[in-house]
Amino acid sequence: MTAHAMKGDRERCLEAGMDGYVSKPVRVRELYSTIEDCLHLNPAAALTDEIPVYEMHEEGEGEAMSESSNDSADREPEKDHAADTESIIDWQQAMEKSEIPVESLNELGQIFLTEAPRLLSEIREALKDNDAQSLRRAAHTLKSSAALFEAHPAAAAALKLELLGKEKKLSEAREALENLDREFDRLLPAVAAQIDSTTSEKE
Known part of the structure; x- marks a missing residue:
């Protein structure tokens, strides 16, 4: 996976020995299809025809998720x-x-x-x-x-x-x-x- 998406980048990556090539912004269908090709997985028939671009932004990835509140002291272990x-x-x-x-x-x-x-x-x-x-x-x-x-x-x-x-x-x-x-x-x-x-x- 790379941000290099200019003409010829794909060919250079594959010639260098990469198993597959996915450029950013990430398109989930393309990502999943490439993983399938590399690992010989079964096709993901359940995927929809139209999947929008999913970009991974470096800004904000450092923000931690808020902790889930624990209101009950006697909750079941599975729920905890x-x-x-x-x-x-x-x-x-x-x-x-x-x-x-x-x-x-x-x-x-x-x-x-x-x-x-x-x-x-x-x-x-x-x-x-x-x-x-x-x-x-x-x-x-x-x-x-x-x-x-x-x-x-x-x-x-x-x-x-x-x-x-x-x-x-x-x-x-x-x-x-x-x-x-x-x-x-x-x-x-x-x-x-x-x-x-x-x-x-x-x-």
Whole structure:
């Protein structure tokens, strides 16, 4: 995924060894189709014919979502868990913004659960190797992926690493890594729980 959308950019990316190419602003149908092509997923027949552009703006991605209020001290554990999940991601808003069905969002969530740990590992390796460019690139991808699920705290943490990588402030980036790890330690189980929850509702 790239902001380079000039004539010839697609060909250059594919010639460089990329598996697919999606330019910004993101069009969900195009994104999902490219993921299917790369991972050999089944076609998303439930997608509508007209899906509007969904842009991921860097400004505002650092804004944390407000915590869900907990008015009752004796709520059931399942409800408490659901409230915690809603403070980390907003599955409903993600579906509304991207206008894809829950089944498609769940499939993207499964891909995210595989790709996010790999990107986190790339960030650690980049910091270990003092590679600011690789840090920026991995953090940018991680940020955009988290933003797709309306996971604002995690997206904000990744954005900070991206900007520090861009500015080559690796010492500060190492300090910020702790917060990134903490947010994704919360996010990944929340995504998995949301997938399980919405899958169970359909059965």
